[in-house]
Amino acid sequence: xxxxxxxxxxxxxxxxxxxxxxxxxxxxxxxxxxxxxxxxxxxxxxxxxxxxxxxxxxxxxxxxxxxxxxxxxxxxxxxxxxxxxxxxxxxxxxxxxxxxxxxxxxxxxxxxxxxxxxxxxxxxxxxxxxxxxxxxxxxxxxxxxxxxxxxxxxxxxxxxxxxxxxxxxxxxxxxxxxxxxxxxxxxxxxxxxxxxxxxxxxxxxxxxxxxxxxxxxxxxxxxxxxxxxxxxxxxxxxxxxxxxxxxxxxxxxxxxxxxxxxxxxxxxxxxxxxxxxxxxxxxxxxxxxxxxxxx
Amino acid sequence: xxxxxxxxxxxxxxxxxxxxxxxxxxxxxxxxxxxxxxxxxxxxxxxxxxxxxxxxxxxxxxxxxxxxxxxxxxxxxxxxxxxxxxxxxxxxxxxxxxxxxxxxxxxxxxxxxxxxxxxxxxxxxxxxxxxxxxxxxxxxxxxxxxxxxxxxxxxxxxxxxxxxxxxxxxxxxxxxxxxxxxxxxxxxxxxxxxxxxxxxxxxxxxxxxxxxxxxxxxxxxxxxxxxxxxxxxxxxxxxxxxxxxxxxxxxxxxxxxxxxxxxxxxxxxxxxxxxxxxxxxxxxxxxxxxxxxxxxxxxxxxxxxxxxxxxxxxxxxxxxxxxxxxxxxxxxxxxxxxxxxxxxxxxx
Numbered sequence: 189x190x191x192x193x194x195x196x197x198x199x200x201x202x203x204x205x206x207x208x209x210x211x212x213x214x215x216x217x218x219x220x221x222x223x224x225x226x227x228x229x230x231x232x233x234x235x236x237x238x239x240x241x242x243x244x245x246x247x248x249x250x251x252x253x254x255x256x257x258x259x260x261x262x263x264x265x266x267x268x269x270x271x272x273x274x275x276x277x278x279x280x281x282x283x284x285x286x287x288x289x290x291x292x293x294x295x296x297x298x299x300x301x302x303x304x305x306x307x308x309x310x311x312x313x314x315x316x317x318x319x320x321x322x323x324x325x326x327x328x329x330x331x332x333x334x335x336x337x338x339x340x341x342x343x344x345x346x347x348x349x350x351x352x353x354x355x356x357x358x359x360x361x362x363x364x365x366x367x368x369x370x371x372x373x374x375x376x377x378x379x380x381x382x383x384x385x386x387x388x389x390x391x392x393x394x395x396x397x398x399x400x401x402x403x404x405x406x407x408x409x410x411x412x413x414x415x416x417x418x419x420x421x422x423x424x425x426x427x428x429x430x431x432x433x434x435x436x437x438x439x440x441x442x443x444x445x446x447x448x449x450x451x452x453x454x455x456x457x458x459x460x461x462x463x464x465x466x467x468x469x470x471x472x473x474x475x476x477x478x479x480x481x482x483x
Numbered sequence: 484x485x486x487x488x489x490x491x492x493x494x495x496x497x498x499x500x501x502x503x504x505x506x507x508x509x510x511x512x513x514x515x516x517x518x519x520x521x522x523x524x525x526x527x528x529x530x531x532x533x534x535x536x537x538x539x540x541x542x543x544x545x546x547x548x549x550x551x552x553x554x555x556x557x558x559x560x561x562x563x564x565x566x567x568x569x570x571x572x573x574x575x576x577x578x579x580x581x582x583x584x585x586x587x588x589x590x591x592x593x594x595x596x597x598x599x600x601x602x603x604x605x606x607x608x609x610x611x612x613x614x615x616x617x618x619x620x621x622x623x624x625x626x627x628x629x630x631x632x633x634x635x636x637x638x639x640x641x642x643x644x645x646x647x648x649x650x651x652x653x654x655x656x657x658x659x660x661x662x663x664x665x666x667x668x669x670x671x672x673x674x675x676x677x678x679x680x681x682x683x684x685x686x687x688x689x690x691x692x693x694x695x696x697x698x699x700x701x702x703x704x705x706x707x708x709x710x711x712x713x714x715x716x717x718x719x720x721x722x723x724x725x726x727x728x729x730x731x732x733x734x735x736x737x738x739x740x741x742x743x744x745x746x747x748x749x750x751x752x753x754x755x756x757x758x759x760x761x762x763x764x765x766x767x768x769x770x771x772x773x774x775x776x777x778x779x780x781x782x783x784x785x786x787x788x789x790x791x792x793x794x795x796x797x798x799x800x801x802x803x804x805x806x807x808x809x810x811x812x813x814x815x816x817x818x819x820x821x822x823x824x825x826x827x828x829x830x831x
Contacts, residue, residue: 455632
């Protein structure tokens, strides 16, 4: 328990981590209150699809109806950015949730039983880790067809091996403890020993690392969307909205920055979202880094 | 263990990994029906009538293992299929586009290493001073930047606002004509190096102008990564006994930092060169796409959005083999740099 107090005190002391926490809380609020902040127009079926104001290609500057302006195809930037927070959390939570599940199950099996099971599972992680992550994700998405679901599948495929390895390493330490021997001696089954005794003592570093990866997952998903391999056109997705801006980086002669609002706004949302998690993660890494002992 | 035995053993250990990689890649292609895969051979609507013939000819409906065997045989002889984007075989396309990408890497890698190491160690030497905090914030910002967005901003400012100052692409049109003329000998197809070898100033200048923005975009994330790592490694090194000894001997602080602390702090940085390679490989796809810079990453992106699956998988396979080899070299290098590491056993 003193560990938690220590961690909390360290975080509160560090202005950077507090900033990170505040940014994250703001994004959580935006995501939860999205229907109030940017109400879905009457008769619009899927709230995740950005409402359009006409079909004119050229982005339009901020106005009363569109506080952030509209991007290519008259998609409302404000609506897309606000609901984009929801999409971001959705992608991140799905990917992190599934990767954690796979990682924990395979990592525990490998770490607890060792031997041939360990060898096989670790060689499989080797195969997945033998690719630069984005390239593997890109290959998977283009093979199963670009869509938001494919992006989540691809990111899950590239993300689980690191959790499996992390949890395996921690379990290797825990399984040598006396209390594990004791519960085995009392006749507990392997499943019971793993779930009741090993995991609760080995899981926290992985859980914390995984939750801090939310920013990284969202950044990767945005990159895939930007490459045109993600969400369907018009979906409230920051990466795709940045991609829309590609045709409008440079305005007409005499007014080269004319379409700044279409270029800058969606990217700022990605930047701040990822920044929040990284600021928090940076502080955590310092606290948990045993090499930088608590001085 | 002797170094040579270690290398040989590691090379043998690569075989199961690479076997798994090929099996995985081939598994992905098998997600497609025989008809879809036969379509990859079709270049003209008139050939469509012969689709069953194509399936028959290439045995696309045979059992998995048989097809995998045939495919592996082809891959081992560098036959990955045909790239529609490049209008040439995939293997040739990789070599065709590689020099452009190498050119980016040649400029980005030293930038990443020098700036990252210098700023990281300087920050550590000034721990908790304003310089340290600034470096830290810069590192976290760089680490969080969506590089594709950074690229757009750079183009908006340096190509739009300063009209045409730093253009996208690889060469301007006139210089492209010069480079492709008979007088200009293309030794390496890396523009800057060829320009120097041909003693052609204008081409060199033009190539450099096109390189500035992509190199910045490609480097930012990795600079931040190395900076962060170097800072913590340097902090650890500064806390060691030999630093106290060096200071007690009355050595100048500059010597303590440069000769004693930084050298030892470099060791962990070497071990992550593999990650830097992966970062560059991933970054190249995004950077080249934004800047319309026709290298291997641009080609891979074009292939991906056009669902030219044999090209994308050839590219992925190529990258994984490189990545695995880079990691091997890093491990070997590590044992050379740090005498405490016994081969095959890690730090004692």
